[in-house]
Amino acid sequence: MDNETLKLRPRAYLDPVRQLLLEPSLRRAVVLLGPRRVGKTILIRHLIADLLKSGVNAQRIVYVEMDHPLLHGQSLDSLIQQIETVAPDGEGARYLFFDEIQSHKDWEKHLKPLVDHRPDLRILVSGSAAAALKRQSTESGAGRFTDFLLPPLTFSEYLDLREEPAAIREEYHNRYVLDDITLLNEQFVDYVNYGGYPELALSAVVRSNPERFVKSDIVDKVLLRDLPQLYGIKDIQELNSLFTLLAFNTAEEVSFEQLSQRSGVGKQTIQKYIEYLEAAFLIQRVFRVDQDGRRYQRERNFKVYLTNSAMYTGLFGARKPDEAEFGHLVETALFAQRFHEGARLNYARWGSQDSEVDLVESSQFLKPTGALEIKWSDRYVDKPESLKGLMRFISKNRLPLAWASTRSRFGKKDVDGAEVRQWPAAVLAFHYGASAVRGRLADFDAQVSGFTG
Known part of the structure; x- marks a missing residue:
């Protein structure tokens, strides 16, 4: 975890995003929308730090930078299968964070089955092309995704x-x-x-x-x-x-x-x-x-x-x-x-x-x-x-x-x-x-x- 990032004061929107992520009855993935560099990744890191402080085992938290060059050409399906081997099943929730998800085609179709069939997973995805992401999450994931827009600083x-x-x-x-x-x-x-x-x-x-x-x-x-x-x-x-x-x-x-x-x-x-x-x-x-x-x-x-x-x-x-x-x-x-x-x-x-x-x-x-x-x-x-x-x-x-x-x-x-x-x-x-x-x-x-x- 980047200590310099965590020194930054969290934005006012940290608490509502945390509540969306942790509420088990919602059974939805959180889609964190917003332009580049408004603090989406920083907010995710604050969320992860809070999970660790609350006693969640680090092996049950997965963060993936989806626009990393090493992931180009790799399907989201195969990536999720690899995550399964690294973070095996166990008691309690597991947390998946996919940052800059728009770089992967049909991301919502791959995540939808996880939302439907894996109540143990808490999933948050973020992306910068906000309107395109919102359209995809609305059309392909009705009832499965909750959008949260993070605007520039007021x-x-x-x-x-x-x-x-x-x-x-x-x-x-x-x-x-x-x-x-x-x-x-x-x-x-x-x-x-x-x-x-x-x-x-x-x-x-x-x-x-x-x-x-x-x-x-x-x-x-x-x-x-x-x-x-x-x-x-x-x-x-x-x-x-x-x-x-x-x-x-x-x-x-x-x-x-x-x-x-x-x-x-x-x-x-x-x-x-x-x-x-x-x-x-x-x-x-x-x-x-x-x-x-x-x-x-x-x-x-x-x-x-x-x-x-x-x-x-x-x-x-x-x-x-x-x-x-x-x-x-x-x-x-x-x-x-x-x-x-x-x-x-x-x-x-x-x-x-x-x-x-x-x-x-x-x-x-x-x-x-x-x-x-x-x-x-x-x-x-x-x-x-x-x-x-x-x-x-x-x-x-x-x-x-x-x-x-x-x-x-x-x-x-x-x-x-x-x-x-x-x-x-x-x-x-x-x-x-x-x-x-x-x-x-x-x-x-x-x-x-x-x-x-």
């Missing part, structure tokens, strides 16, 4: 794992005490540039060369290996060029026509590649709605966000808070907190140039329930009515409350019966991130109760 997790001085703290549910906005903004700038990946956030060595960590260890492995293996992509350079273009334009509106002209790749191919990049959790599309919050029937434009703003640093270098690009990274970071909270997000644009809203949240019936305009500036605090698109949207949809981010100031104003609250982007990021973690844990408790009740 801002609140980042501060907790780094044990930063408490510039902000949650006094009780959704009530915060802000002690030092200057310090919090420094921490937020650091998070925007480096914070989504635990190793990049916590290791000075890794942070000294983020380009190597992000590009070589994350982007290249996904673009050059994972996606070509999963989807049979032949022209890897096309895929890489498109991703680089999308990453550089994170938080901006694009279209298939525009992307085709700028990349030289056909529109149909671009559409497929974007779906693949979403499956690997590198990007996320957000679709446009009109002033009533309705999707356009023939909409060609959409926004693309990196799922983790630290990817931008790895590709193009860190940005200072006064650089023009930093505003897009702030929007990317705030989007990521809300997206991982499970919010249904679109953006609104209609009519004139001033008629747009950065993020619109909708109910399950697609009715607008919230609006957020993202600024990295304090210039609108005293004149929120200058946020014309936001004002028009909340008036049209009769929203009682809307939000706008600032750089360092708070503001609140009633405009035509609606309350517009302006909070620093760092405070909003902390709030959204804390809510995302809390919501995920609450959803998990409800899910487990449903399984075991």
Whole structure:
């Protein structure tokens, strides 16, 4: 066991994953999903360390790194047979951990009989091409697999794992005490540039060369290996060029026509590649709605966000808070907190140039329930009515409350019966991130109760 790994504080999701693994009545394998380097392997190692501390015999624990070169070409069936000889039957549960399982074809078909016929086995598999894995586990293993998505670090997790001085703290549910906005903004700038990946956030060595960590260890492995293996992509350079273009334009509106002209790749191919990049959790599309919050029937434009703003640093270098690009990274970071909270997000644009809203949240019936305009500036605090698109949207949809981010100031104003609250982007990021973690844990408790009740 890697002692350096175990020195890292476990993420908040360790307890729910442990409960899924250890609960005998579930009779399901756990599928731990998420992008590369968000801490799936670290979480598995923490689980193994906990098992050993609780007295489980090490011979009853098997960890397999499935993308190891020595395992290429070996079937999962034969691997499991070898495991049987190394870890023979006996009293009590046995624990199998298969890391980066997507590198093996039809993994779910091989694991399904084990789940069905071996109640003594506790199985956890992990993989980076999250959407593809989720599709496979849902279609081929109905009732046999439980998916658990591990997202990049939220801002609140980042501060907790780094044990930063408490510039902000949650006094009780959704009530915060802000002690030092200057310090919090420094921490937020650091998070925007480096914070989504635990190793990049916590290791000075890794942070000294983020380009190597992000590009070589994350982007290249996904673009050059994972996606070509999963989807049979032949022209890897096309895929890489498109991703680089999308990453550089994170938080901006694009279209298939525009992307085709700028990349030289056909529109149909671009559409497929974007779906693949979403499956690997590198990007996320957000679709446009009109002033009533309705999707356009023939909409060609959409926004693309990196799922983790630290990817931008790895590709193009860190940005200072006064650089023009930093505003897009702030929007990317705030989007990521809300997206991982499970919010249904679109953006609104209609009519004139001033008629747009950065993020619109909708109910399950697609009715607008919230609006957020993202600024990295304090210039609108005293004149929120200058946020014309936001004002028009909340008036049209009769929203009682809307939000706008600032750089360092708070503001609140009633405009035509609606309350517009302006909070620093760092405070909003902390709030959204804390809510995302809390919501995920609450959803998990409800899910487990449903399984075991």
